[in-house]
Amino acid sequence: MGAWAFYLTTIIVYGAVDAMACMALNVEFGFAGISNFGFIIFQSAGAYAAAVLSMPPAATSNGGFQQYVLGWNLPWPFPWIGAAIVGGLLALPFVFLVGKRLRGDFAAVGLLVSAVLLNVLVKDFVPLLNGDAGISIVPAPFQSIWNPQALGYQFAYGGVAVVLTVLVYFLFRRLTESPYGRSLRAMRDNDVVADSLGKNLRLQRTTTLVVGGMVAGLSGAILVGFISLWAPGAWGYAETIVLFAAIILGGAGNHKGAILGALLVPLGFEEITRFLPPVANPTLVPALEWVAIGLLIILFLWFRPEGILPERRRILSGAPASALAPVPSGKDTDALIQLGNLDELNFRKLLRLEETANDHRVILSTQGLTKIFHGVTVVSDVSIEVRQGRLTGLIGPNGAGKSTTLAMLAGTLASSGGRIFYEGRDITDVPSNQRANLGLVRTFQLASEFKKLTVLENLVSAIPKQSGDSFWGAMRGRRHWGREDKENIERAMEMLGGFGLTQYADAYAGGLSGGQRRLVEIMRALLAEPKVLLLDEPMAGVHPRLAHKIGDQLTRLCEAGMTVLMVEHELSIMDAFCDPVIVLAEGKVLAQGTMADLRANLEVVEAYLVG
């Protein structure tokens, strides 16, 4: 009985530690889309921190047989708090890697390599943390007054570990089920688009890594206090892959999935070997374990990429009937036009447009804007003016530099030369998310919906200044942001009604037809409350009749004070709605004026309008 009870406590502590680690990695990977291949260093940093904070100075401890820094001899719970702080601080040097410009897989290998590097350094630089041998005889909390070998102590330790795990679960839920969590998932699905809607990617990723690192550090502290030793061999970079395997198996983007994965993979693999008969070759069993983990990753990603417990779809509309809308086909776009009540939408109210008279001042302009890719000048010395309250068109043949110009205006692409002015201010060096917050919002030519967010979530995520859309806002809980979020959902539902997409409110945006996804993107951009809306071929793939209805609405929006700059191929749209129209060809401004002027301009006709 006794041995089994001790074994049980071991399983409880290990299970809690693994569950915490997996939940933390899951918030980073499954929710925020940060592939932290160096996760294990956060856990081990916490373990080391807890160890050296709780141990006596190295010189006095057991005749100084091991070397380490600090040795502050702190009582519980300070070593654990210190471990969480160290885990969180360790995230900060990696902020540059997960900053907004670097590809996710590049950042991931950077983190992987950092994990390898730190392991090598700690192994080889003995004075820091006793090198390869690691640190042993780490004191257990309260060991002077309670024997850590007593069964009661062990159960109490396990109990504390489980309570902390439950607390972490609720903390993470509070984070991910808030508007901030929605922004994290939006970033995961498409970071460039989230950035263009005003999300601060660097801050979001930093926050996630710090919070994840703190929990990882705490889990390391709990582990080291229990097993009383910690060495580099325990935290090779491959340990992170085990945690990834756990999350992929359990279900990325689902906290319970992470816990399940933790129990099945790290804990399960550790424990099952105890029950295997002894084998002659000592490396055989560990080797086969690694093979099994590799196979689990590959097979699950192929056969069940969503894991055992898939990410939950968030039903926000409160209309259960629409919850299971069939995956729509492109054919019913025509029916949608009948369904929608676009003409009845009060955009002025819905978009919170200020009641100001249009003064047609220059609101957005460029001087000598230039973009060079690989030595090829794509946009050359473009100087244009966009006037407030106008629907300006931007046309030109393929490769004329229209989309590139638009991307530079929005800040998605950095310009190679020239200046951009917005509201009289030079914004050339202002990051794209800040431009969005200033009211300069763009849409994309290619599909840009947040695939694993519902249509409604896509729309609501764009609404600026949400009080739950920050870490501390999220931490204050639903009481703080719930009412406002409800209003935002109602606004988004009204918009969906206008475009005839109510029945798809709770469907994943990734499942819609091409034309419907364009509509989602337009609605989302509008809900970002732009002053100047930059549209990149918004009508591509949209039914012509609906396109004209949207054009009518854009005209009305301009009358109400919004400004629109639209790249479009469809000349009938330009004819009907745009004034003035700017023509780009080979990266230069060829002409500008009304469509009637341009048709009269022989040069333009030759360059573009004919053929």
Next chain:
Amino acid sequence: MSSFGFGLITAAVLAIATVGFTMQFAVTNVLNLAYGSVMINSAFVSYYLNVHGVTAWVSLVGGVFTGSVVSWALNRFIFTPFQRRNLAPITVVIVALGVDLVGTFGLQAIVGGGYVSFRQSPGSEYHFLGMILSGLQLVILAICAVVLGLVHWVLKYTRLGKAMRATSANPNLARNSGVKVQRVISTTWLISGALCGLAGTVLAMNTGVFEATSAQLYIVLLLAAMFLGGPGEPYGAMFGALTIGLATEISAAYFSPQYKEVIAFLALLGMLTFRPYGIFGSEKTN
């Protein structure tokens, strides 16, 4: 100066490996983190041929062949099917990590955990320009030089090389221009896999003793060399490998050999932070 000689060998082998690695990235956009496991598996095939009586240089061909076929199969049966599902690039990288575990530890399960070495004497020592190189190392250097020359010739002067560069720059455009993209990709993986097998085998020969997990951290040097020259750039890879190879060995001589990889790590992190598209590269269109 002797560290320069060591550096030259390290750089030459690293150049072969990195060119293969970067070519795979160029045509398929996959950071093939299973590369090290293919290297070591090739080395072991070659080693078993060697212990069964085949001379080292002939068994080298076995290693090259293994690397080529295994890499091609990996791309054909694992990476390509995953990519067809339109997943984020990171998913394929995670799959590659899984493959790496299966490859490395599958090998360990079969051959056991012990160290082995080729039946091949290092040959007599040669002194020149202050460097000391063994006969074996001279042959390795010669092979690397010839192979890099061949890669250069293929890239620059053959239709295949042109098609590879086109596929790397823009697969869709290449397809529309009549390039048989699938065939180019397959051929690229056969060639790059051959480079991988060659690098793994000569690395094992040069190191002397090796075991199943010996190449596990080699990926770090590969990544450092690749990012230094710009991902997907074969000539950049050669430059990066030369720099990293020399820098690690020379720093090992002047500072401490324990930290010789540190300079590669720092180079990699620096590149990722400041110039993720290489020293000469610029950000890609689209």
